Amino acid sequence: MAFLRSLFSGVSGLRNHQMMMDVIGNNISNINTIGFKGSRTTFSEMFSQTLRGATQPIGGNGGSNPIQVGLGMTVNTVDTIFSQGNIETTGVSTDLAIQGNSFFIMKENGQNLFTRAGTFQFDANGNIVNPGNGAILQGKLADAAGNIPVGTRLEDLKIGFDRKSPAKATSQVKFAGNLDSSAATGDTADTSMTFYDSLGNRQTLTLNLVKSATPNQWTWTAAVPAPSAITAGGSGTITFNTDGSLASFTYAGGATGVAITPNNGAANLNIAIDAGTPGEFSGITQTEGSSSITPRDQDGYASGSLSNVTIDQNGRIQGTFSNGTLIPLGQIIVAEFNNPQGLVRQGDNMFNVSDNSGSAALLIPGVSSQAKILSGSLEQSNVDLADEFTKMITAQRGFQANAKVITTSDEFLNEVVNLKR
Numbered sequence: 001m002a003f004l005r006s007l008f009s010g011v012s013g014l015r016n017h018q019m020m021m022d023v024i025g026n027n028i029s030n031i032n033t034i035g036f037k038g039s040r041t042t043f044s045e046m047f048s049q050t051l052r053g054a055t056q057p058i059g060g061n062g063g064s065n066p067i068q069v070g071l072g073m074t075v076n077t078v079d080t081i082f083s084q085g086n087i088e089t090t091g092v093s094t095d096l097a098i099q100g101n102s103f104f105i106m107k108e109n110g111q112n113l114f115t116r117a118g119t120f121q122f123d124a125n126g127n128i129v130n131p132g133n134g135a136i137l138q139g140k141l142a143d144a145a146g147n148i149p150v151g152t153r154l155e156d157l158k159i160g161f162d163r164k165s166p167a168k169a170t171s172q173v174k175f176a177g178n179l180d181s182s183a184a185t186g187d188t189a190d191t192s193m194t195f196y197d198s199l200g201n202r203q204t205l206t207l208n209l210v211k212s213a214t215p216n217q218w219t220w221t222a223a224v225p226a227p228s229a230i231t232a233g234g235s236g237t238i239t240f241n242t243d244g245s246l247a248s249f250t251y252a253g254g255a256t257g258v259a260i261t262p263n264n265g266a267a268n269l270n271i272a273i274d275a276g277t278p279g280e281f282s283g284i285t286q287t288e289g290s291s292s293i294t295p296r297d298q299d300g301y302a303s304g305s306l307s308n309v310t311i312d313q314n315g316r317i318q319g320t321f322s323n324g325t326l327i328p329l330g331q332i333i334v335a336e337f338n339n340p341q342g343l344v345r346q347g348d349n350m351f352n353v354s355d356n357s358g359s360a361a362l363l364i365p366g367v368s369s370q371a372k373i374l375s376g377s378l379e380q381s382n383v384d385l386a387d388e389f390t391k392m393i394t395a396q397r398g399f400q401a402n403a404k405v406i407t408t409s410d411e412f413l414n415e416v417v418n419l420k421r
Contacts, residue, residue, distance in 0.1 A: 035117030099371060133297075140153070209293065
């Protein structure tokens with residue numbers, strides 16, 4: 001019967017090296033699976049049978065060690081290896097890769113699951129989803145003004161492609177250029193700039209500048225086309241220092257800007273004119289040369305339609321609108337675990353929490369988490385093919401050796417049987 005122990009040990013070796021081969025085979029089959037994390041098998045010895053216990057030294061006799069015979073081996077763990085996979089650039093803006101230890105949070109059938117595979121697309125309702133199973137990416141949505149709420153309450157990331165960017169009334173216009181210092185009294189220079197009212201209507205503000213009899217001084221007058229009307233601040237003076245730099249830009253009557261009533265249902269405007277920084281050669285200057293004043297900038301715009309969606313390294317979803325504005329639409333939230341090896345595989349590259357993974361910590365990439373999100377990229381499988389082939393040889397040799405133990409034990413038993421003939 002003593003030979004039966006070696007038989008059973010050999011059987012345990014066969015069975016568990018076969019499991020090791022199963023793990024290797026699964027790793028290799030997923031060598032090209034996006035976001036896949038490979039596994040490894042570790043073994044431990046099985047319980048040993050004690051044939052004789054240890055004795056302690058007594059009197060003049062020394063102690064003796066125990067005699068134990070092992071009963072084979074068993075699988076200790078099948079660990080998931082969460083090392084970083086290589087990042088491949090795809091050029092598809094909704095393909096996302098995580099550089100770090102975080103997971104995307106997906107909602108499938110009302111349950112939050114976790115994945116490293118970032119092959120996302122928009123569905124018919126504008127949800128960012130895994131196109132293979134319809135699981136919806138989770139995060140926070142911005143309000144109409146582009147403000148993302150505080151906290152970590154999760155919701156479906158749904159982008160409305162019919163969303164509009166509201167018009168913004170102009171509050172400031174900037175001019176730059178030069179006025180001829182040798183101009184005679186009464187000489188003029190004209191310039192005009194587009195501005196927008198609160199309804200997004202495009203209008204034109206015209207400035208007429210006239211050289212004053214006072215040295216280093218010009219007067220200006222503003223005009224707008226009907227039905228709009230200027231109600232205050234429609235004129236003033238520009239004064240220059242002796243070196244030609246701007247000294248001051250003032251409005252008549254102590255106004256702070258050009259007050260305009262659009263008379264078309266839009267709100268009244270007060271447009272500040274930025275002619276440069278006093279004392280510096282920026283904006284409008286007065287030096288020798290021809291007079292030429294040009295508009296440089298204004299802060300208003302018409303309404304716009306959503307034309308493109310981008311995602312930055314912090315997981316912020318930004319909408320680019322046809323009027324040139326960039327408005328936040330949402331924020332991707334990621335999850336991290338104290339023990340990611342404790343997660344349970346759910347299929348479709350998804351993981352679920354277990355009693356030993358710890359609960360998910362909900363974090364913002366690049367802010368409360370060190371992870372970064374790379375748009376237009378995908379994380380490849382972290383399986384090392386050379387390492388798997390080496391392990392395959394190890395598993396094969398282990399299986400082969402244990403098979404030899406069984407056949408050799410069988411030969412011993414055959415000799416016992418043949419003792420009586």
